[in-house]
Amino acid sequence: MAKPKASARETEGVPSFIARLADRRRWGALSGAILLVGLVWTGLSATAQQAAGGASPREGFTAPDFRLGLLGGGEVTLSDLRGKVVILNLWASWCPPCRAEMPALQAVYDANRERGLEILAVNTTYQDSEAGAARFVEEYGLTFPVPLDRTGEVSRSYLLRALPTSFFIGRDGVIRSVVIGGPMSETTIRTTVESLLGDG
Amino acid sequence: MFPILQVGPLAIQLPGLLLLAGVWVGSTIAEREAPKRGLSGEALSSLVFFGLVAGLLGARLGYALKYWTVYAEDPLGLVSLNLNTLSAPEGAIAALLTALIVARRHHLPLWPTLDAFATGLAAFAIFAGLADLSSGNAFGAPTSLPWAIELWGAQRHPSQVYAILLAMAVFVMIRRLSRAPAFPGFLFLTWLALAAASRLFLEAFRGGSVIVLGSLRAAQLMSLIILGTALLGLHRRARLAMETEGGPRAEKVTPRQSS
Numbered sequence: 001m002a003k004p005k006a007s008a009r010e011t012e013g014v015p016s017f018i019a020r021l022a023d024r025r026r027w028g029a030l031s032g033a034i035l036l037v038g039l040v041w042t043g044l045s046a047t048a049q050q051a052a053g054g055a056s057p058r059e060g061f062t063a064p065d066f067r068l069g070l071l072g073g074g075e076v077t078l079s080d081l082r083g084k085v086v087i088l089n090l091w092a093s094w095c096p097p098c099r100a101e102m103p104a105l106q107a108v109y110d111a112n113r114e115r116g117l118e119i120l121a122v123n124t125t126y127q128d129s130e131a132g133a134a135r136f137v138e139e140y141g142l143t144f145p146v147p148l149d150r151t152g153e154v155s156r157s158y159l160l161r162a163l164p165t166s167f168f169i170g171r172d173g174v175i176r177s178v179v180i181g182g183p184m185s186e187t188t189i190r191t192t193v194e195s196l197l198g199d200g
Numbered sequence: 201m202f203p204i205l206q207v208g209p210l211a212i213q214l215p216g217l218l219l220l221a222g223v224w225v226g227s228t229i230a231e232r233e234a235p236k237r238g239l240s241g242e243a244l245s246s247l248v249f250f251g252l253v254a255g256l257l258g259a260r261l262g263y264a265l266k267y268w269t270v271y272a273e274d275p276l277g278l279v280s281l282n283l284n285t286l287s288a289p290e291g292a293i294a295a296l297l298t299a300l301i302v303a304r305r306h307h308l309p310l311w312p313t314l315d316a317f318a319t320g321l322a323a324f325a326i327f328a329g330l331a332d333l334s335s336g337n338a339f340g341a342p343t344s345l346p347w348a349i350e351l352w353g354a355q356r357h358p359s360q361v362y363a364i365l366l367a368m369a370v371f372v373m374i375r376r377l378s379r380a381p382a383f384p385g386f387l388f389l390t391w392l393a394l395a396a397a398s399r400l401f402l403e404a405f406r407g408g409s410v411i412v413l414g415s416l417r418a419a420q421l422m423s424l425i426i427l428g429t430a431l432l433g434l435h436r437r438a439r440l441a442m443e444t445e446g447g448p449r450a451e452k453v454t455p456r457q458s459s
Contacts, residue, residue: 018382018383018438018441019442021438022435022438022442024435027431027438031428031431033349034427035428035431038400038423038424040419041401041404042421042424044419045403045417047341047409054353056353061353062351089248113306176303177396180213181213187271189268191263191267193266
């Protein structure tokens with residue numbers, strides 16, 4: 001739209017176009033007209049919307065809900081955890097960066113559990129094995145729930161493309177930060193959790 | 201949309217790669233433009249390099265200051281490669297200050313330097329659009345138009361495609377204008393005006409805009425201010441050029457004659 005360069009003639013047009021730019025009345029009128037069009041456009045595109053709408057695996061959207069069986073029995077439903085800050089971590093036992101960040105997740109969990117932090121470490125069981133997951137959990141002494149994504153349904157709905165991927169979900173169920181790939185340092189996890197717990 | 205490029209066992213983060221490519225293309229163009237304006241290409245590339253490095257350092261330090269208790273326990277966290285633990289405003293300030301210092305040291309004159317960057321900036325904008333397209337950032341508002349794309353759980357304007365097309369048009373325009381002789385500052389201010397006008401136009405098709413004053417989009421208000429400043433700047437620079445040269449043939453470096 002608004003193109004400030006009404007006359008951009010080259011070479012022999014040069015003197016006239018500089019003179020035009022320097023002419024206070026003419027340039028002032030043109031600039032005023034351009035800005036007026038811009039202002040009208042701004043008014044036309046004013047909107048009250050911006051409630052991000054449906055669930056989607058990205059920042060600012062509600063985290064897609066799911067219900068999964070847990071390693072060692074039981075079930076978990078994500079939306080039941082509203083009111084808590086949730087780290088949703090997708091992993092597999094054969095993935096080295098996933099291994100590398102687990103102790104950090106456990107440490108942050110121990111330090112902040114009382115303040116309302118929950119961690120769901122979803123094992124991508126469809127490309128892993130339940131036995132492998134169990135060995136892994138034992139090896140690292142993980143105490144947070146480990147849901148098993150046997151069908152790959154949750155990985156699909158979270159558009160999983162790299163392991164590990166972590167979603168930091170606020171108390172309102174809205175995703176506040178997505179970290180694709182890893183390993184995340186304990187510092188990264190702690191600062192992100194800190195800012196979410198602080199939101200009240 | 202396609203944030204990760206899987207090459208065998210390597211997961212390459214495409215948006216970051218595209219931004220890097222944009223920086224490379226942009227600064228290469230700026231280096232080529234430099235001699236036409238009597239500037240050293242080397243000085244310009246060190247400006248870009250140190251600006252980027254300082255920007256990255258500043259962004260990390262700015263982030264660490266917010267959570268200094270955590271970083272005090274784990275200072276090594278400062279050198280993590282994670283892009284989530286960066287703070288943009290501090291980074292921008294650090295980059296700008298460093299660029300100013302480097303420009304001083306190399307005695308780079310302000311307006312010709314900015315002019316030399318104009319075409320490169322216009323090229324970078326195309327890559328920024330491509331990066332948004334691959335990450336799904338800067339997504340569009342929901343629409344039922346036939347060319348809507350499915351993204352983030354809704355049919356949306358392909359706002360990233362609009363942005364890329366407009367950025368290409370601006371690039372072609374700026375490239376043309378860069379060959380015409382004009383006063384120092386003309387090319388940069390023209391690019392600034394076109395970039396602001398583009399954003400002003402495009403923001404209307406975006407979803408997830410930051411809203412201020414009830415229902416107005418913050419980016420559009422910001423663009424209006426920048427557009428107004430650029431238009432005023434063009435006028436001022438043109439006047440100055442006419443006064444100092446006593447006529448409109450005001451240009452120390454006319455690219456045609458110098459090369």
